[in-house]
Amino acid sequence: MPTELAAHASSTPFAGSAPAATAGSGSAPFAGSETAGRLQRVIGDLASELPQLELRVPSVETREYAVDASTRTRLANLDLGPAVAFPVSAEEVQAVVRAAARHGVAVVPRGAGSGLAGGATADQEQLVVSTERLNRIVEVSPLDEVAVVEPGVINADLNRHLEPYGLFYAPDPASWDISSIGGNIATNAGGLRCAKYGVTRESILALDVVLADGSLVHVGHRSIKGVTGLDLVSVFVGSEGILGIVVAATVRLRPVPVARRTVSAFFESTAAGADALSAITRSTVRPSVVELFDSRTLENIDQHTGSTLTARGGALLLIELDGYGIDEQSADLRAALEAVGGLVTEESVEDGEALWELRRSGRGFDPAEWFAGGDIAVPKSRIPEMFAHFPVVEERFGVTIGAVAHAGDGNLHPIVTLRMPEGADPSVVPPQLHDAASALAQFALELGGTVSGEHGIGSSKLDLAALELSDRNRAAQHAIKRALDPAALFNPGKAI
Numbered sequence: 001m002p003t004e005l006a007a008h009a010s011s012t013p014f015a016g017s018a019p020a021a022t023a024g025s026g027s028a029p030f031a032g033s034e035t036a037g038r039l040q041r042v043i044g045d046l047a048s049e050l051p052q053l054e055l056r057v058p059s060v061e062t063r064e065y066a067v068d069a070s071t072r073t074r075l076a077n078l079d080l081g082p083a084v085a086f087p088v089s090a091e092e093v094q095a096v097v098r099a100a101a102r103h104g105v106a107v108v109p110r111g112a113g114s115g116l117a118g119g120a121t122a123d124q125e126q127l128v129v130s131t132e133r134l135n136r137i138v139e140v141s142p143l144d145e146v147a148v149v150e151p152g153v154i155n156a157d158l159n160r161h162l163e164p165y166g167l168f169y170a171p172d173p174a175s176w177d178i179s180s181i182g183g184n185i186a187t188n189a190g191g192l193r194c195a196k197y198g199v200t201r202e203s204i205l206a207l208d209v210v211l212a213d214g215s216l217v218h219v220g221h222r223s224i225k226g227v228t229g230l231d232l233v234s235v236f237v238g239s240e241g242i243l244g245i246v247v248a249a250t251v252r253l254r255p256v257p258v259a260r261r262t263v264s265a266f267f268e269s270t271a272a273g274a275d276a277l278s279a280i281t282r283s284t285v286r287p288s289v290v291e292l293f294d295s296r297t298l299e300n301i302d303q304h305t306g307s308t309l310t311a312r313g314g315a316l317l318l319i320e321l322d323g324y325g326i327d328e329q330s331a332d333l334r335a336a337l338e339a340v341g342g343l344v345t346e347e348s349v350e351d352g353e354a355l356w357e358l359r360r361s362g363r364g365f366d367p368a369e370w371f372a373g374g375d376i377a378v379p380k381s382r383i384p385e386m387f388a389h390f391p392v393v394e395e396r397f398g399v400t401i402g403a404v405a406h407a408g409d410g411n412l413h414p415i416v417t418l419r420m421p422e423g424a425d426p427s428v429v430p431p432q433l434h435d436a437a438s439a440l441a442q443f444a445l446e447l448g449g450t451v452s453g454e455h456g457i458g459s460s461k462l463d464l465a466a467l468e469l470s471d472r473n474r475a476a477q478h479a480i481k482r483a484l485d486p487a488a489l490f491n492p493g494k495a496i
Contacts, residue, residue, distance in 0.1 A: 030039030035125040038103040045099045058124040065128045068115040081123040088133045090247040098214035100127050105491050109241035111183030114175045117458030118495055119240045131182050133375040139162050145253045151182025151246045167253040170197035174360050179384030182246050190454035195408020196288040201237045206250035209236055212485040222250055238496040239454050243484045257322035261330055262352030265342035266313025270294040274384040276340045277407050283336040289320035291359055294404025304364025318355055370429050371417045372437045376444040377453030380410040389443050397436040411453035414440055450490050457495050
């Protein structure tokens with residue numbers, strides 16, 4: 001399980017195959033409220049207009065579509081899931097959205113369900129529009145270095161498809177092998193390579209989007225440059241499905257580097273590892289990936305995987321170099337890190353792959369502990385202060401905190417844990433867990449950072465977003481929402 005995914009799998013952060021059913025197959029097994037009646041009418045309309053569309057009515061079997069990776073613990077308390085539509089074309093998405101708009105039914109766009117902020121949660125009176133079957137790689141243009149893909153394409157599958165072309169799609173969230181391009185766009189996902197290649201926004205050139213009235217618009221350009229009109233691509237990227245449903249994306253590709261090398265640097269303590277980051281910045285080397293593991297994270301990985309990372313040091317900088325001059329890059333990096341006390345190793349291909357796999361999936365969670373996770377970000381020069389603040393929060397709330405960080409761009413993934421007393425109900429999470437996570441977010445803001453670097457706000461972090469966004473800022477964002485979705489039917493209660 002990818003690290004960030006595992007970090008949220010059994011608690012709310014900060015705060016299957018269901019039987020197919022045509023709409024005309026009989027009465028739906030859900031309550032007879034006014035909203036439910038509207039949903040039944042939508043289902044009836046779609047059965048007539050799109051008899052080929054797979055549409056599942058609210059049922060026990062659709063409960064998986066009520067949650068995402070961060071809210072799976074809610075399944076135990078759900079009797080029914082939402083209605084779910086599985087369109088296979090942009091035209092079917094348009095028809096579904098138009099039917100929902102006619103009857104005032106809320107629509108929840110959903111990708112692979114790997115989100116970590118409750119962004120794709122839905123109830124039994126809402127209609128989930130799953131993009132999992134919009135999974136075609138429409139075009140690859142090697143000379144333009146672009147691809148056109150549908151939103152259901154899995155990140156890792158796209159890169160496997162691109163291998164014969166000598167190209168790759170740079171954004172690589174830890175969940176790259178299960179998360180979809182559409183979901184990555186929805187949260188402006190980052191990942192490990194952000195240090196050199198940027199987040200998802202830097203790799204999206206154009207989008208085809210279905211709006212709340214069912215219209216289909218194209219925004220952006222196939223060209224790298226383009227300043228005609230407002231930059232609506234950037235508005236949609238990171239909008240968490242509240243403005244429209246992406247049905248195609250023109251993504252920017254990069255040449256596969258001629259060489260890649262993994263370099264590890266172990267330090268005596270978390271503070272020493274964090275302080276060493278400035279040596280990389282001051283050097284001439286620009287790694288593609290810089291990941292910092294603190295002492296608690298190394299201990300956790302050893303405990304859950306049987307690795308022996310702590311025998312090598314108390315903190316780890318795991319770095320990937322790529323491109324030409326790899327030997328010169330490696331030599332310069334070694335000199336910079338050894339000068340600040342690092343134990344530097346140029347890892348073999350096999351050992352490097354093993355370390356990266358530990359980064360992605362090595363952290364585990366004790367069933368006897370409550371936990372909450374986050375994805376705060378700060379200017380990278382302030383990372384040492386962020387880690388130094390962990391003991392302050394631990395003492396204040398009686399919790400334990402460890403973190404791994406995308407240190408190349410200042411994005412930390414802290415995990416706050418609290419041991420359960422004997423006989424405690426695991427589902428009753430003490431408030432100090434949430435309060436400690438909020439305190440970390442507040443301190444990140446004080447350092448000039450943000451409460452969410454890449455996971456989004458979803459439904460789980462609205463209180464934290466309110467700490468960061470001014471009233472005027474939020475009013476402007478709500479005005480954009482009203483302009484594109486005046487009836488507020490797209491993913492209500494999320495993001496803003």
